[in-house]
Amino acid sequence: MLKKExxxxxxxxxxxxxxxxxxxxxxxxxLLFIVIFPLLASIYLSLSEWSPMTGxxxxxxxxxxxxxxxxxxxxxxxxxxxxxxLLRTFIIVTVVVPVEFFIGLGLAFLFRDNFPGKKIFHSIxxxxxxxxxxxxxxxxYMLFQGQxxxxxxxxxxxxxxxxxxxxxxxxxxxxxxxxxxxxxxxPFMFLILLSGLMSLPEDQINAAIILGATxxxxxxxxxxxxxxxxxxIALIFRGMEAVKIFDAIWLMxxxxxxxxxxxxxxxxxKHGFKYLKWSWVAAGxxxxxxxxxxxxxxxxxxxxxxxxxxx
Amino acid sequence: MAEKEKKPKETKRVSRREFLxxxxxxxxxxxxxxxxxKFLRSDKYSPHSIFASGEKKIEYTPKAGLxxxxxxxxxxxxxxxxxxxxxxxxxxRAVDALRKLKAEGKAPDKxxxxxxxxxxxxxxxxxxxxxxxxKDVFFEETGIEVVLADxxxxxxxxxxxxxxxxxxxxxDTYSYWSDETQDLAAAGALLNxxxxxxxxxxxxxxxxxxxxxxxxxxxxxxxxxGSVYNVVMDGDYQLWVYRKDLFEDPKEKREFKSRYGxxxxxxxxxxxxxxxxxxxxxxxxxxLGCTDIRNQxxxxxxxxxxxxxxxxxxxxxxxxxxxxxxxxDAGIQATEEHVKSLEWHHxxxxxxxxxxxxxxxxxxxAAITCAYPNMPKFxxxxxxxxxxxxxxxRSGVSPGRVIDGVLVRRSVWWPSIGxxxxxxxxYPEAAYLLLQWASSGKVSTWLTxxxxxxxxxxxxxxxxxxxxxxxxxxxxxxxxxxSIKRGSPPIIIPGVTEYRNVLDTNLQQxxxxxxxxxxxxxxxxxEWNQITDRRGRDKQIKAIRAxxxxxxxxxxxxxx
Numbered sequence: 041m042l043k044k045e046x047x048x049x050x051x052x053x054x055x056x057x058x059x060x061x062x063x064x065x066x067x068x069x070x071l072l073f074i075v076i077f078p079l080l081a082s083i084y085l086s087l088s089e090w091s092p093m094t095g096x097x098x099x100x101x102x103x104x105x106x107x108x109x110x111x112x113x114x115x116x117x118x119x120x121x122x123x124x125x126l127l128r129t130f131i132i133v134t135v136v137v138p139v140e141f142f143i144g145l146g147l148a149f150l151f152r153d154n155f156p157g158k159k160i161f162h163s164i165x166x167x168x169x170x171x172x173x174x175x176x177x178x179x180x181y182m183l184f185q186g187q188x189x190x191x192x193x194x195x196x197x198x199x200x201x202x203x204x205x206x207x208x209x210x211x212x213x214x215x216x217x218x219x220x221x222x223x224x225x226x227p228f229m230f231l232i233l234l235s236g237l238m239s240l241p242e243d244q245i246n247a248a249i250i251l252g253a254t255x256x257x258x259x260x261x262x263x264x265x266x267x268x269x270x271x272x273i274a275l276i277f278r279g280m281e282a283v284k285i286f287d288a289i290w291l292m293x294x295x296x297x298x299x300x301x302x303x304x305x306x307x308x309x310k311h312g313f314k315y316l317k318w319s320w321v322a323a324g325x326x327x328x329x330x331x332x333x334x335x336x337x338x339x340x341x342x343x344x345x346x347x348x349x350x351x
Numbered sequence: 352m353a354e355k356e357k358k359p360k361e362t363k364r365v366s367r368r369e370f371l372x373x374x375x376x377x378x379x380x381x382x383x384x385x386x387x388x389k390f391l392r393s394d395k396y397s398p399h400s401i402f403a404s405g406e407k408k409i410e411y412t413p414k415a416g417l418x419x420x421x422x423x424x425x426x427x428x429x430x431x432x433x434x435x436x437x438x439x440x441x442x443x444r445a446v447d448a449l450r451k452l453k454a455e456g457k458a459p460d461k462x463x464x465x466x467x468x469x470x471x472x473x474x475x476x477x478x479x480x481x482x483x484x485x486k487d488v489f490f491e492e493t494g495i496e497v498v499l500a501d502x503x504x505x506x507x508x509x510x511x512x513x514x515x516x517x518x519x520x521x522x523d524t525y526s527y528w529s530d531e532t533q534d535l536a537a538a539g540a541l542l543n544x545x546x547x548x549x550x551x552x553x554x555x556x557x558x559x560x561x562x563x564x565x566x567x568x569x570x571x572x573x574x575x576x577g578s579v580y581n582v583v584m585d586g587d588y589q590l591w592v593y594r595k596d597l598f599e600d601p602k603e604k605r606e607f608k609s610r611y612g613x614x615x616x617x618x619x620x621x622x623x624x625x626x627x628x629x630x631x632x633x634x635x636x637x638x639l640g641c642t643d644i645r646n647q648x649x650x651x652x653x654x655x656x657x658x659x660x661x662x663x664x665x666x667x668x669x670x671x672x673x674x675x676x677x678x679x680d681a682g683i684q685a686t687e688e689h690v691k692s693l694e695w696h697h698x699x700x701x702x703x704x705x706x707x708x709x710x711x712x713x714x715x716x717a718a719i720t721c722a723y724p725n726m727p728k729f730x731x732x733x734x735x736x737x738x739x740x741x742x743x744x745r746s747g748v749s750p751g752r753v754i755d756g757v758l759v760r761r762s763v764w765w766p767s768i769g770x771x772x773x774x775x776x777x778y779p780e781a782a783y784l785l786l787q788w789a790s791s792g793k794v795s796t797w798l799t800x801x802x803x804x805x806x807x808x809x810x811x812x813x814x815x816x817x818x819x820x821x822x823x824x825x826x827x828x829x830x831x832x833x834s835i836k837r838g839s840p841p842i843i844i845p846g847v848t849e850y851r852n853v854l855d856t857n858l859q860q861x862x863x864x865x866x867x868x869x870x871x872x873x874x875x876x877x878e879w880n881q882i883t884d885r886r887g888r889d890k891q892i893k894a895i896r897a898x899x900x901x902x903x904x905x906x907x908x909x910x911x
Contacts, residue, residue, distance in 0.1 A: 068526065092512045092515070092516050092538055092540075093512075093534050093537065093538045093846070093848070094537075094538075094845075094847070094885075094886060095538065095539070095541075096537070096538075096539060097538065097539020097774070098539075099516055099518070100516055185699060185702075186697075186698045186699040187699070203698065205698060205699065205701075207699075207701075207702050208699065208701045208702060209863065209864075209865055210863065210865060263724060293702075294647055294648070295647075295702055296647045296701070296702075296859050296863070297647075297859050297860070297862065297863030298856055298857075298859040298860030298865050298866075299856055299859075299864055300860075300863065301861070310852070313509050314509075314848060314852065315848055315849050315852060316508070316509070316512055316848070317849075330804075
């Protein structure tokens with residue numbers, strides 16, 4: 041009797057699983073088309089040497105006629121333009137993300153306490169993030185013109201005519217792009233860090249205050265350890281977004297002068313949509329995907345370790 | 352009606368039963384109407400339309416306003432006869448053939464043509480004011496509606512390749528830069544038009560109605576491996592414009608002669624141009640020496656002019672075996688000149704595009720510039736309240752070089768809107784006939800004269816038409832025609848986009864000081880070789896040899 045009840049229970053669980061499966065089936069099918077199919081198509085194309093311009097009229101699904109195995113991967117890894125674009129992107133990310141982090145953190149601490157006009161300033165600070173990136177790029181393109189407002193302000197500060205050709209020199213162009221990115225995305229860091237800060241348990245902070253901890257000690261020994269998961273998530277999110285930097289570069293320099301400000305996204309766009317080298321770009325995309333997955337896994341390690349410790 | 356619209360909408364709850372009932376009635380009504388329309392004659396067509404006497408019968412009654420012997424063309428405005436055609440002329444043949452195809456059910460009710468936004472006005476705006484719309488004239492004569500699908504210039508190639516690759520068949524004709532014809536033909540996206548050209552005989556090579564530059568210009572802009580794939584619809588030649596008031600100023604003339612030892616006038620050589628540019632470069636007084644552009648994507652057109660004039664009759668980009676010729680004294684010097692000329696440009700020259708250049712010249716901010724042929728149309732125009740150079744502009748043929756006593760001057764055409772028939776289009780013959788009609792001497796003159804669009808003249812009759820001359824200025828016409836005759840092609844072999852972008856990138860690197868001119872040309876030549884090998888050297892050799900007839904042969908005797 042008991043056995044029978046158990047059996048019934050098992051079949052009920054099976055039914056429940058089946059029912060659950062049917063419930064998620066539409067989502068799975070959607071996922072298949074949205075994620076899996078394009079990914080498989082990209083991998084398939086990346087293994088060929090086909091492009092719409094050299095395929096002699098063949099379609100993308102006939103790319104097997106131009107099968108090249110790993111030749112695209114091999115060639116793209118030898119392409120200095122690709123490697124430099126990748127390196128340049130990581131330089132941009134390693135500069136802008138920490139700067140955005142510290143600006144965001146500073147502002148978050150500032151906004152933790154109440155002060156007059158807090159709500160208005162809060163909205164003002166978030167405003168850059170709400171501007172369409174292409175528009176922001178155009179604004180900075182105008183600001184950094186040789187006879188633009190940035191040089192005018194610098195001239196006012198230094199009491200002599202400053203005429204830096206920001207967008208025409210490889211170093212200043214990158215700096216201008218970084219400034220645009222920092223201006224637009226520091227609010228994102230601020231938003232995440234502020235919400236993390238506001239959700240911290242007050243009792244631990246109050247205990248530290250009662251025990252006579254200084255502000256720095258409170259930050260270093262209480263707030264920072266508690267904030268760590270939020271900080272890691274903020275850095276990963278922003279880092280992953282920053283790797284995709286495109287709009288500001290495209291609007292301000294289109295990757296120039298020459299290729300001096302070409303990020304990996306700009307490189308991919310040019311090769312995909314301008315040169316129409318689809319299999320080449322597919323290989324590049326797969327490589328970037330692998331690279332980003334490895335970096336993200338590495339970045340998420342501290343959180344996983346902490347979770348394991350807590351468990 | 353307006354009052355009615357202003358009334359606040361009444362809100363009424365509709366029951367499910369009422370909703371379903373109404374929907375069924377509406378559905379039945381639509382179905383009945385669509386079936387009935389197949390049997391009922393539409394009143395939409397005017398009495399002279401081919402539908403006037405029934406869909407299947409081809410009894411055409413010439414419409415009112417046509418000159419004797421003419422079967423079609425615009426009517427209803429002064430001078431309309433100039434654009435009307437007989438059945439023996441190219442546009443007449445196209446219309447006749449379309450009527451036959453339509454009667455046989457081989458032509459559609461609609462043809463979808465891709466075109467850049469700046470060209471839509473040619474079809475959708477009347478010019479002169481009381482003239483009919485071009486697309487209406489075509490519809491009236493053939494019963495085929497022209498659907499204009501505008502795609503921004505820089506996205507055209509991507510869109511058409513997507514259309515071809517996905518089999519969407521959304522367009523009957525594509526539009527693109529003409530220099531990409533060979534790439535697109537090799538990719539299979541464009542239809543080979545030879546059969547239709549033989550059958551319907553367009554007037555592209557006609558000595559009266561054809562293209563300026565005849566076979567050379569047509570080959571340059573429209574052929575791939577000797578076959579026609581492109582129908583050119585635009586005359587984008589880079590033309591030089593200068594400030595006449597400055598060039599004729601006695602004080603300036605005196606000072607110039609004392610400094611350089613020759614009379615100030617429009618130059619014949621690059622060296623002379625550079626001297627004049629340097630002479631007039633006074634940025635502190637708001638005057639730049641020369642503003643032919645140097646930015647990414649567009650600026651290299653001015654390098655082409657300096658480079659291709661390095662040999663008699665032409666300095667090619669590759670030899671007959673696809674070995675790059677740019678990594679040579681000619682390529683290096685042309686690049687050095689290109690870079691050095693920044694001295695008399697605006698300090699933001701590398702990022703200056705057409706808007707900055709046109710705005711600067713509108714304000715009289717430069718002594719010399721090089722732009723599209725339409726610059727005088729916009730700037731030497733009393734109706735332009737912003738222009739400070741009305742009556743002060745003149746133009747000259749591109750400078751060149753004296754090679755063994757012969758003056759080689761090479762303008763360059765670039766990029767020029769082209770139209771091709773979609774290779775997988777549903778009605779290729781009808782699509783071709785539409786292009787033959789639109790590109791014919793008479794119709795294209797009418798289209799080009801229309802200032803609502805940016806097609807620039809390129810055919811012999813364009814330069815004789817009073818409306819076009821009035822618009823483009825009589826003093827500019829001769830420069831324009833002579834420049835076309837000396838117009839060298841840009842890169843026009845398969846792989847053009849890749850080759851061009853490599854050149855552009857290297858020139859930009861030279862301009863921004865990242866590379867020396869020598870290094871830029873070496874790197875460019877190396878990358879060109881890689882592209883050639885990847886695409887198949889033998890194929891590319893065949894293609895480069897087929898482009899040789901596209902190069903001009905006109906040379907001059909130096910006079911300065």
